[in-house]
Amino acid sequence: KAGVTQTPRYLIKTRGQQVTLSCSPISGHRSVSWYQQTPGQGLQFLFEYFSETQRNKGNFPGRFSGRQFSNSRSEMNVSTLELGDSALYLCASSSTSGSQETQYFGPGTRLLVL
Amino acid sequence: GENVEQHPSTLSVQEGDSAVIKCTYSDSASNYFPWYKQELGKRPQLIIDIRSNVGEKKDQRIAVTLNKTAKHFSLHITETQPEDSAVYFCAASRSGTDKLIFGTGTRLQVFP
Numbered sequence: 001k002a003g004v005t006q007t008p009r010y011l012i013k014t015r016g017q018q019v020t021l022s023c024s025p026i027s028g029h030r031s032v033s034w035y036q037q038t039p040g041q042g043l044q045f046l047f048e049y050f051s052e053t054q055r056n057k058g059n060f061p062g063r064f065s066g067r068q069f070s071n072s073r074s075e076m077n078v079s080t081l082e083l084g085d086s087a088l089y090l091c092a093s094s095s096t097s098g099s100q101e102t103q104y105f106g107p108g109t110r111l112l113v114l
Numbered sequence: 115g116e117n118v119e120q121h122p123s124t125l126s127v128q129e130g131d132s133a134v135i136k137c138t139y140s141d142s143a144s145n146y147f148p149w150y151k152q153e154l155g156k157r158p159q160l161i162i163d164i165r166s167n168v169g170e171k172k173d174q175r176i177a178v179t180l181n182k183t184a185k186h187f188s189l190h191i192t193e194t195q196p197e198d199s200a201v202y203f204c205a206a207s208r209s210g211t212d213k214l215i216f217g218t219g220t221r222l223q224v225f226p
Contacts, residue, residue: 004157031212033212033213033214035214035216042203042216042217042218042219043158043203043205043214043216043219044216045213045214045215048211048212048213050212055211055212056211056212056213058213090157090158092212094212097211097212098209098210098211098212100145100146100163100165100207100209102148102160102163103148103160103212103214104160105150105157105158105159106157107156107157108157
């Protein structure tokens with residue numbers, strides 16, 4: 001099976017712009033979670049989606065949003081970008097939600113906000 | 115609130131020595147504790163996990179122990195090798211969610 005894929009891999013934006021990141025889970029996986037990784041804050045949970053429904057949301061401002069499609073692919077959107085949004089955005093997939101099955105991470109999208 | 119503390123932040127060992135990384139969690143409802151290894155520029159990869167109904171789990175050179183009463187869990191790597199050099203993250207979650215609360219990471223360096 002192909003692993004979790006994320007596009008794009010690298011992105012440069014300027015303050016005030018918006019960005020959309022995409023995550024394709026492992027085939028058959030229905031749960032997708034998103035994390036932000038920065039040197040200062042480490043790995044922080046953003047959202048969790050299962051069957052097109054957001055099941056959980058982390059402590060991020062409303063500028064961060066996400067969604068999941070019927071084929072389990074997920075997107076996250078960040079509007080009105082700030083310098084502090086520069087980070088590696090990782091998504092992870094598992095076959096079901098909340099069953100404590102292994103979550104497999106994608107390679108991440110590295111976002112730089114100038 | 116939910117929090118996972120991880121120590122030490124850096125750890126240097128000689129090849130062949132053992133390495134121990136410790137984590138403490140705050141949410142008493144946490145019952146799943148995975149450990150991820152992240153090499154430079156790569157994605158985090160699960161190396162071992164433990165559930166709260168088990169006190170210890172071992173997989174070759176890697177072992178994890180869990181003390182539910184103290185809310186502590188630890189990663190033990192024996193006979194370390196240079197390829198073990200990476201950042202290791204502990205995490206905790208509770209039933210009904212995939213949300214992982216991560217520790218701050220430990221940078222392990224194994225010198226030949």
